[in-house]
Amino acid sequence: MLIDEVPERAVRRAGAAIELPEGLLVLDADxxxxGRMPKPVAxxxxxGLSFDGARMVLVGGRGTCLLRLADGEQCWYGIPEERYDEHADLSPDGRTIAILTCDEENAIISLLDPETGRRRDIWSDPGTASHECEIRWSPAGRTIAATYMIWDDEMDDDALSTVVVDAADGRVLAGPFIRTHLLGGWLTADLLSFRxxxxxxHRLQRLDTTTGEVITGPTIPGRVWAAVAGRHVHEVDELxxxxxxDTTFYTTxxxxxxxxxxxxxxPKVEVRYFFLAAGVSLPPSR
Known part of the structure; x- marks a missing residue:
């Protein structure tokens, strides 16, 4: 697919969104x-994308936003004082936004109701949130996995840490796993991948949240961007x-x-982010 020949187009639902330096490539779910489109909010x-691909999740200095692709409507939700929203993910049923935010001392997982704009904190731990971090709902919408930044006394340096919590009350179900980060997220409702x-x-770690068992998998080929329906989405990397x-994507x-x-x-391009709508089928090979 020649990038210069991809037409600009508006979409009502996006099955995938690929952020490039030049803008966005979006897969029309219908x-x-x-198609190509400019970055929606400068x-x-x-x-991320909603389960059905109808909405895009954004964060910025104003807080967290749901952008409706069909008409470009933006719904912004403000930030409590002395906080900064770094990552967000919309639940599979579209009723709750999980936000990885932080204050001066703690990384915090908050749940926000898009209908009322009310948010409540369900979990916190000493640390912070950065662009390297991530938050993802499980496909069933009962648990949330997040990677956040801590200070690692043993290494005397910053370190990423991954935790899995109950979405109802923030109870820790697994972790924190120090010096790890999410790798594509949830493969299935109960199987989480990280490294x-x-x-x-360069091996994959798989957490079975039903048993708490962590299984060390094989060496990871390529750059893993996403996981959906039991498959990983990779980009061919320099190794x-x-x-x-060119830039090639494949699944395993x-x-x-x-x-x-x-x-x-x-031609070959820098892929900054790659997002999938979990409820939309992967595109056919091309």
Missing amino acids: SGEF DAKIR EEYDDL EDHHAE DIGFADRRPLFTLQ
């Missing part, structure tokens, strides 16, 4: 075709093909087998 960061920061073997002249199963091509962007 037609199955890709001073905000894209953080260790300093694993030279796989140092001389690649949980064990990184059953590799299937997804699409290729030409």
Whole structure:
């Protein structure tokens, strides 16, 4: 797919959104075709898509925003004093936004009701939130996984840490796992993927939230961007093909087998973020 030949188009629902330096590539969930669109809000960061792809989740200095793609309507939700919203994710049923926010001392998970604008904190831990962090609802909408930043006394440095909490009351179900970060998120309703920061073997860790067992998987091929319906979405990286002249995406199963091509962007570009709408089928290979 030649990027320069992708037409500009408005979409009502996006199956995927790929942020490039030049703007956004979006997969029209209804037609199955890709289109280009400018960054929707200049001073905000894209953080995800709703389950059906009808809304885009943004964060910025004003707080957290739900952007309706069909007409561009923006619903902004302000920030409590001395807070900063860094990441957000809309629940599968569309009724609650999980926000990874922080104050001067703690990383905080808040739940926000888009109908009323009310938010409540369900979890906090000494630390902060940065662009390297992430928050993701499980597909069933009962649990939330978040990666946040802590101070690691052992390493005498900042470190990412991952925790899984009950969405109802913030009770910690697993973790925190120190020096780890989410890797694509939830493969299934109960299986979460993440990796260790300093694993030279570059291996996947899988957490079974029903048993609490963490399973060390194989070496990760490519750059993992997302996980949906039991499959990982990868981008070919320099370790796989140092001389690649384009940007290629593919999917694999949980064990990184059953590799299937997804699409290729030409020429090679820098992919800043890649988001999927979990309720929209992956595009056919092209």
